[in-house]
Structures are given as structure tokens and as C-alpha cells.
Amino acid sequence: QVKLVESGGGSVQPGGSLRLSCTDVGNTYSTGFMTWFRQPPGKEREGVAAFYMNTGTIYYGKSVEGRFTISRDNANPTVYLQMNDLKPEDSAMYYCAAGWRPYSGSWHSPSGYTSWGQGTQVIVSS
Numbered sequence: 001q002v003k004l005v006e007s008g009g010g011s012v013q014p015g016g017s018l019r020l021s022c023t024d025v026g027n028t029y030s031t032g033f034m035t036w037f038r039q040p041p042g043k044e045r046e047g048v049a050a051f052y053m054n055t056g057t058i059y060y061g062k063s064v065e066g067r068f069t070i071s072r073d074n075a076n077p078t079v080y081l082q083m084n085d086l087k088p089e090d091s092a093m094y095y096c097a098a099g100w101r102p103y104s105g106s107w108h109s110p111s112g113y114t115s116w117g118q119g120t121q122v123i124v125s126s
Contacts, residue, residue, distance in 0.1 A: 002118075003028050004096045009120030012086055016124070020081040022096030022117060027077055029053070029115070032100035033107045034079045036070065038092035038122075045095070047108025051079055059107050064090075086124045093119040 008020040022034065035050040049070035050059040058070055069082040079096065099114030100107070 003115050004098060004117035006094065006096050006117040006120040008081075009094060009122045011123040011125065013126050014087055014124055016086050017082070017084045018086065018122060020083065020094055020096075020120060020122075022079045022081075024077050024079075024098065029098040030077075032098070032102070033113075034072065034096065034098045035100070035107055035113065036079075036081045037095045037097055037108075037110060038090075039095065040092040043092075045110045046092075047106075047110075048094070049081060050107040052107070061108065083122070086122075088124050091122060091124045093121055095119045 003025055005023045005025055008018060010018060012018055031054050033050045033052050036048040037045045038048050039045040048061050048064055049068055051070050051072050067085045072079045096117040097113035101112050104112035
């Protein structure tokens with residue numbers, strides 16, 4: 001059963017912007033982290049940005065801090081990832097994750113999540 005649906009990926013030139021969306025289809029998740037991960041071909045999945053729904057606290061990976069912004073629309077409910085000043089190294093499949101297990105470790109550990117979207121591709125190239 002699909003619970004998280006991502007959209008918004010595409011191809012953009014360096015310096016460009018994209019906005020990714022992750023919709024919690026069944027409004028299943030209201031606590032814990034909703035997090036964006038990315039995985040370039042042949043590399044490990046990396047935590048990009050997280051929204052902690054219990055408090056509204058936001059976390060960013062070092063490689064995207066200052067360029068990416070995560071936000072949540074509680075009415076939908078949808079988590080967005082606004083990506084600005086994109087670089088070729090940002091190219092990857094981007095995944096939304098939720099269903100975080102408390103005490104499973106840091107927000108950027110993929111093993112801490114029980115639910116994943118299907119992914120949306122981002123390509124940054126001139």
C-alpha cells in the first residue's frame with residue numbers, strides 16, 4: 001500500500017531550482033521525522049533534510065545547508081523540499097521517508113524509517 005508519493009523531480013541546469021513534494025496519502029504520519037534522502041548511482045543513501053513533526057524542528061545535511069529548505073503543509077499533509085543553487089553533485093534519486101522508529105538513531109540513518117516513497121529523479125547538468 002502506497003503511503004508516500006513524491007513528485008517534482010526533473011532536469012535543471014547548475015544554479016537552477018526545483019521543488020520536490022512528498023504527500024502522505026493516508027495522513028498516516030503525524031509524529032517523528034519526515035525526511036528527504038537522496039541516492040546517487042552507486043553510492044549510499046544520504047540524509048538531506050528532515051522535519052521533526054513533534055516540534056517543527058528542522059535538520060539539514062551539511063552539503064545542502066543554505067541551499068535547500070524543507071517545509072511542511074499540515075493541511076495536505078505534504079512535505080516540500082525547495083532546492084536552490086543546484087549543483088551537478090546534487091543529481092540523485094530523491095526519496096521521502098517517514099515512520100521513524102524512536103531510539104533508532106539519528107534522523108539521517110535510513111534504517112530508522114519504515115516507510116519510503118518510490119523516489120523522484122533529479123538531474124543537474126549543463
